[in-house]
Amino acid sequence: MDLNGDDLSGDGLSGDDPVVAVGGCTQFTPPAGVRQVRAPAGIVAYEPAEMTVRVRAGTVVAELAEALAAHGQMAALDPAVPDAATVGGVLAAGESGLRRLRYGPVRDTLLEARFVSAEGRMVKAGGPVVKNVSGFDLCRLLVGSRGTLGVLAEVVVRLQPRPAVSRWLMGAADPFAVRRRLYRPSSVLWDGEITWVLLEGHPSDVSAEASALGRGFVDAVGPPPRPPHRWSMRPSALPALAASASAGLDGAFVAEVGVGTVHRDRPQPVRPVDPLHERVRALFDPGRRFAAA
Amino acid sequence: MDERLAADLVAVLDKRRVRVESLELALYARDASVIEGRAGVVVFPNSTDEVQAVVRVARAHGVPIVPRGSGTGLAGGSVPLDGAVVIVTTHMDRILEIDEEERVAWVQPGVLNLDLSRAVAHLGLHFAPDPSSQQSCTIGGNVANNSGGPHCLAYGVTSAHVLAVEVVLPDGSLTMLGGLDPDPPGYDLRGAFVGSEGTMGIATRIAVRLTPLPPAVRTMLADFPTVEGAAAAVSGIIAAGILPAALEMMDAEITRAVEAYVHAGFPTDAAAVLLVEVDGLPDGVDAATVQIDEVCRDHGARHVRVAADLAERALLWKGRKSAFGAIARIAPNYYLHDAVVPRTRLVEVLTKVYEIAERHSLVMMNVFHAGDGNLHPLIVFDRRVEGVMERVHAAGTEIIEACVAAGGVLSGEHGIGLEKRDFMHLIFSPDDLDAQARLREAFDPNGTCNPQKVLPAGARCGDLQRIPEGAWI
């Protein structure tokens, strides 16, 4: 069922039965037999001179991107499947895109969130402006919370100017040296042999940086295909990956150099967390209404 | 003063670092705001272990704790109430590790903001958040207040530069929030802790991101005959798709005060000036410089001066950053406000703010982070004048209300502390406040860590706080 799209009252979540918030379902399969809730869709307010947009959480990312591109702007939401992923889904999953090296993690884009709490109340976190320290930062808490603290209904996100030029290059080179040589590349990817680089900005700066990369680099159509699972590793742990991969130990990977996200063919083992995380969850959802996604 | 408490604290630190003299207690009873509280004991731990020990002793005595860095906060965040134990981090001032390749530094909380940037400058790196108080504020304070600065427009505020925080929780236990990997498991409690104003524990070690110094920088000073023109140029620059590294505005009063103080060549007959900086790769910087020049002239700028060299650039920034020093020469007291409005409403809100000051016969100046709509109306006064504090506070309240009415928020960088706690209901409903109180409760179930700050009384059901003596004086 849908949340009440017009007044965002949260009434759609009254009651105390278990629910699961779903977006485009590009990141997970909702558990069977649990009531699904979907956020409404659509852009509520977009003022380009503000460089922010207010959007219903169920809006498909590609639709938002198109509206923003018409004004030379973009949101740093780069999901793998933009035609299906929703804005709320990307934020709840907390997965940053390939350009994180330049534009930062997805958690830094959320300025305000309206979410429905486990009690079925509409709650506002943050505010609509680009700088805000009024109260505790619940927005950061919501990003990556996978629907376990509340259901995102409407959000305000920070926008960026679109770069004049975006250019992917590839070549066989030490990705760490490449990253050191360039000033703020948008992405440096590496599969253990080949390095991909995304340069963005003013056309002549991009050309200059591209030629500084050397003759070993050629234009690429885009980033390489990535294995499906994301690992979160210290950026300094990446060089060791190549050694184990070439010894045939570790399978294929595409690493985001300087970031530490590694795309691999099997999931990262579950890592333990401090009991504090469970205390937060229990305070926001004492009855465990929200299924963990 | 509680002598048994002091004796137990001396047992875990030493006599020199547990202060109960009235001079010390008075010094640590306030921060850089006009709010005054009452400290019970002031302690100066040297290590994480000592912080834990202090927290446990205070807890055993049922006395609240207040974390404190340099005390430059402007919202009363580190002002102790009811004889709390003030835990000062200034002795914990070591840079523990600098990883040039990973561009990360581990620091103790008492490291001064500018000291870190100085320590890594030879590597071509810096710590991007640059509050005007950067010579004296601590990184622990920056983390607690999620502080900003002129260059946070493009680089992001403190939260974007903190990777991990080791925290002594209010029960004395130790935890690590965040990590050096991009997506640590669980909730982003690192993000929740940043900006928690000392209410969720004490940061004892912090991993911060270091940012490369830009290869090209251009600093411009645009001089406007009207405040409206300058404010409209701000929106114009953003609307043109430029996100400058910094975009600051100073009105006529403050420009004259600064010029008299630093002699940087600021135009003393301008109604407002914009200080704009762009950085990055050289051609992009040149293109943006030309565009900004055009936008400013389109909005009536008389001159747009581009700093010729490093020295001129440094001088322009010195002017901006010494605004507060300049004011000290004009009147003995000032009250600095901090609120954010949508940047497209700057002109309208500024007009209102000037009207409010005039109605209360107060001298008001504006020097602020225009690029992100972060207003800093500054009221200068002499508190010895009878009845002036009432007018200062009445004007302050009206300014906040005007910002909120324009769709803005209470604070962009100074925080809520005690100063704005009772305004929180202007922008948050009881349900919104209750959600924030739950987060705090997860960290501090007994409410012993910097109590009575940020959230108004009764934010969480059954939570009855007293209005502290002396707040909002």
Ligand SMILES: Cc1cc2nc3c(=O)[nH]c(=O)nc-3n(C[C@H](O)[C@H](O)[C@H](O)COP(=O)(O)OP(=O)(O)OC[C@H]3O[C@@H](n4cnc5c(N)ncnc54)[C@H](O)[C@@H]3O)c2cc1C
């Ligand atoms: C002249 C002047 C200019 C300023 N300019 C700016 C500016 O441009 N931008 C800006 O954002 N701010 C500015 N400020 C405000 C202030 O400098 C910042 O908020 C600063 O980050 C506070 O640091 P501090 O070390 O002085 O912290 P304090 O004032 O000592 O404490 C601030 C808050 O942090 C908490 N705290 C301190 N250390 C810790 C710790 N280790 N763990 C947990 N909590 C802790 C305290 O409890 C308190 O709530 C300015 C202040 C002045 C006086």
